[in-house]
Amino acid sequence: MRQLTRIIRNTALLAVAAIVVLAGVLLLNAFTHGSRQIQVSAVPRVPIDQQAAAARLSEAIPFKTISNFLNPEQDAEALHGLQAHIAKSFPAFHAAAKREVVGGYSLLYTWEGSDAKALPIALLAHQDVVPIAPGTEKDWQQPPFDGAISEGFIWGRGSWDDKGNLYSMLEAAEQMAGSGFRPKRTIYFAFGHDEEVAGQRGAKAIAATLASRGVRLDFVLDEGLLITDGIVKGLDKPAALIGVAEKGYATLVLTAHATPGHSSMPPRDTAIGMMSAALARLEDHRLPMQIRGTVSEMFATLAPEMSGFNRVVLSNLWLFKPLLLREFEKSGPTEATVRTTTALTIFNAGDKDNVLPGNAAATVNFRLIPGDTQASVTDHVRSTVNNGRISVEPFPGNTDPPPVTGTSSQSFRTLNRTIREIFPDVVVAPGLMVAATDSRHYAEIADNIFRFSPVRANSDDLKRFHGTNERLSIDGYADMIRFYRRLIENTAG
């Protein structure tokens, strides 16, 4: 009996000791990793004529540059109008830079640098916008294509995505060119006209033009991740995420082949039945969630800036990874950062109630996290479906995730520093861009690709992106101009 008591006591002591050690390890991991934020001194805030700048951007909104994949000429007139407005609005820049039209409607400006040996850089934005979802026009507080200025905001489709970036880049360049600045290295301003429909005619053509001239870019900066406030759990400060990685895109068409026939004597395997089973299996066996590469670097960068339990969790992924992933799986946006997503988007089969169709077809769209490829996803689909009578074919235009940009380069550090100079209250971290941008077309000619928009957004703002009541604050717009100006100074001054 006494021996049993001793065993129980020793076991209890051991358990307590294990808990103490574990707590010690967790806290040690959480609180010994210092901040990775670079220290910068504040720069003087350049004066901006906010009202005049806002007015110019607001005048760009009424040009309905809604791109259409099947009908590229649909917005030709609007693009011409927008381009005339751009030329009129920024005369000093137009005097300093060479302007070319590429791919019919895309714009490529070359602001020649004084040092021919320095690698050029490229600032990207797009002229086109997405349409207004039918039926939502009445929900807009200001008409979507009026370009109203009200309550401290510029309202309308494109004010944020992406005419805001395009015009603020040019405002910065105009100011600088007007005061006699000449860049040391060449700066390209590349403005595609069909980003919202894959950029095949615009960005792709510009990148091909530069490649044909033997241009090699130090970096490309395109629209992308934002400065989000109150969105990263456990982080009190706003987070500026620089997209150093982007997901790939793969659409696969599955076709089930069966014998067509009369519905009075159905066989065991019908086209619709086989396809339904295959799609159910694909949804049940989604690709695994992973924390690796950019996403794990993002966590490691954000963790030291956090407080409380979230900091302990993010600093101890060796233990809490399953918990974190379960949490991430609960919402679409967070799940998309840790997994190659599976989305069933089109289903077609049958056209008569008493006839068995000879085939059934379904389209499945995957967004690939870096590390996955079109080939690996196709293998996953074939082995999951596991049915020789179902063929799997890729859609044209699929792309693997572009190469991940490293965070140890000089240009990453310069971009990081510039963000903290203009937005001193934010935490900067690398991040994964879940949507596709024009920048992927530059992968062949750029050493570094960054996807970042110097725009502050909270969760209410995020709904406006491609949505209803898109708008941009005038104060925020002035900071965007300051940001691009400072970036040009820091990289080409």
Ligand SMILES: [Zn+2]
């Ligand atoms: Zn955009």
